[in-house]
């Protein structure tokens with residue numbers, strides 16, 4: 001039986017249904033899509049907000065943390081009365097207020113080696129909005145292993161970077177960065193600072209890539225390219241990234257090998 005949009009759905013999504021190449025068919029694809037958002041923070045908040053608004057049928061949210069006062073400057077899914085609430089619960093409330101049609105699946109856990117494959121396997125696309133290198137490499141390695149496309153992004157201070165990965169077709173995060181940097185070289189948001197609006201820009205780009213992927217705009221995806229954003233200079237650059245045949249996640253030897261170590 002073919003799925004049809006109701007008159008309310010046509011009205012709600014009318015401005016994007018009008019977009020050439022998306023149309024009602026694209027809208028139905030979004031309704032059938034499942035996207036996992038890893039981290040309900042500075043990147044995950046705007047990404048999940050736009051995905052819910054756009055009518056993605058199922059949104060999984062992974063975050064083990066509770067809302068803190070210092071989160072509110074950038075994590076726009078959470079509001080002052082949410083302080084102390086589990087982030088995935090606070091986020092679910094907002095996303096369902098925005099769009100009651102979206103099924104939100106909260107995972108109040110940290111994504112780890114022992115749960116990542118089980119969680120990720122249920123989704124068509126993932127948004128990596130995590131704030132640490134071990135999780136970014138874990139998301140990459142598991143998504144590559146399962147063949148799930150995802151959007152990587154990272155932000156610090158007034159700078160950000162993002163890249164979309166289609167496993168075994170385009171370069172992966174580990175093709176670009178072989179292994180996490182040593183802990184002493186890492187500046188976290190807590191130490192380095194971050195402008196909320198910069199996170200918003202990157203999270204919006206991630207949501208855009210998810211929508212493009214899910215509705216079939218594959219040609220223009222941000223694959224084999226790293227987009228860097230310098231808000232201080234207000235400049236965007238793209239750097240070509242080549243798939244590494246010797247990559248420890250997606251390299252030729254790894255395709256035949258079902259066991260991928262997620263430790264660098």
Ligand code: ZN
Nearest residue numbers: 172175247250
């Ligand atoms: Zn790779």
